[in-house]
Amino acid sequence: MPPAINIGIIGCGEMGEIHARCLKEIGTATIRGLCDTDEARARKLLAYSPDAYVCSNPERLLRDDSIDAVYVCTHNDSHAQLGIAAARAGKHVMMEKPVAISLRECEDLQNAVEHSGIHFMTAFKLRFYPSVQKVREFMPSPLMCIAQMTDERWPDSFWANDPVRGGGNVISQGCHAADLMCYLLESEPVKVYAAGGNYHHPGLDITDALTATITFASGVTGSLAVGDIGLTPYVSKLSFQVMDGTRSAHLYDRLKQVSMWDGKHEEHYTDSEELGFLLENREFLEVVRRKAQPSATLRHGIRATVLLLRAIESMKTGQPQSVQF
Ligand SMILES: NC(=O)c1ccc[n+]([C@@H]2O[C@H](COP(=O)([O-])OP(=O)(O)OC[C@H]3O[C@@H](n4cnc5c(N)ncnc54)[C@H](O)[C@@H]3O)[C@@H](O)[C@H]2O)c1
Structure with missing residues (x-):
């Protein structure tokens, strides 16, 4: 042993x-x-x-x-x-x-x-969920990803909402969603254009919700919505869709369920528990x-943070930002 x-x-x-x-x-x-x-x-x-x-x-x-x-x-x-x-x-x-x-x-x-x-x-x-692996096998080269990670409102006093200790929901939790999008699209993000702001934490210097359009090196695109802007019970906190021109897959129910459509038939898969x-x-x-x-390397961790920091920069300047680091 x-x-x-x-x-x-x-x-x-x-x-x-x-x-x-x-x-x-x-x-x-x-x-x-x-x-x-x-x-x-x-x-x-x-x-x-x-x-x-x-x-x-x-x-x-x-x-x-x-x-x-x-x-x-x-x-x-x-x-x-x-x-x-x-x-x-x-x-x-x-x-x-x-x-x-x-x-x-x-x-x-x-x-x-x-x-x-x-x-x-x-x-x-999130990368480790069997449902996510199923989607990667089903669709190795998606052309588009629609990703959502929205939570119920975090208390102002929550450490993760502290601008210094946590950075707010977009940075603290959004990095999971940013990484999963890159992982599913199998490409490097190169440009981001975003809008959003601080919608319901007045007095805290954080971005609490943001939507971003991301262009990847391979030419594929992603749409990302993150924030503690409200939980959606129908799809849950996490909903990721990928499409490749013919087929589509939708991960939902905190990624425990996935519905895969090959253009003719639907296949459904459920994880019994969150195994991540x-x-x-x-x-x-x-x-x-x-x-x-x-x-999931350090580079992937840095990529997710940089993508979100550049998205916030785009939101503040009104200009698309390069995601090169
Ligand atoms: N992977 C996930 O799904 C997931 C979920 C929740 C939180 N997180 C992350 O995990 C981390 C911890 O979150 P948590 O919910 O456990 O917070 P927590 O407040 O429950 O625990 C953090 C602990 O770290 C201690 N601490 C702070 N600074 C320290 C230091 N310099 N040296 C030693 N101890 C120190 C605190 O006293 C506290 O006990 C955060 O970065 C958070 O973003 C990840």
Whole structure:
């Protein structure tokens, strides 16, 4: 049996706990250290790994030679800085999304990881849904994507709505949708034109909803609507449609269901549960074990942030923006 992989978790809130639960269920990794600035939160996760130590300073995990990889599950404003520190310490990284929330952070993180020799995976769980994989098999080369990720209104006091700690819904959650669109269209975004604004969080310096038209290097196009502008019960928070001239596929019900139309017949597929977290964790452990590239890389994480930052720039200037980075 291969030796267990030793993990440290930085940020032991909701997502730290979800990853700890997945790691326990998979059973091939050991959580050695739990770190949270609020140590009580870190202690709660001892339920998943009673022999782990608890600390409040991420440096403690990064200096621990027995730790192979860290999960960064803190708020968005500390992702880049912790990713850079982990790369310098030679720890592989599973980074919660968004990997960064400014262009400067994207650049610094990319530079730090590039020559470090670590493997860096962005936690884009939506890619791992079996329904999404079905659509990729059914339609490898779509010509168009209509994507929606709209949530119920987030409270003003929610950390993710804090302009510094979270960046607001478009940046914090929209990155999932931006990445899934790029993943389904299998091409690089090159230009974006967007409109939107702050519709219902007066006093917060954030963009809470945005619609964007995106052109890709292959010539295909995408239409993206994101924001905490209202949940739509019929299709759910997530709805993605792709078309290729003859065929179409529609993912909905939080991507658990997909309807595929080949021009003559409809095929329907349902996932019994949301498997994204578990499957992305499985892949990350294989990435560390085999020293392989993850399917969702740092570059993909940066691409999603840059696309949304450029979309906000387009919204503010009224001009299309290049998405080159
Ligand atoms: N992949 C997904 O579907 C998904 C869903 C929700 C949230 N997220 C992302 O996961 C991350 C965490 O979100 P959450 O909902 O778990 O938040 P949370 O508030 O529940 O937990 C974050 C924890 O990080 C701790 N923390 C903050 N700064 C720290 C630091 N510098 N060092 C150590 N600990 C620190 C906080 O004390 C808190 O306990 C966010 O980036 C968020 O965008 C991803």
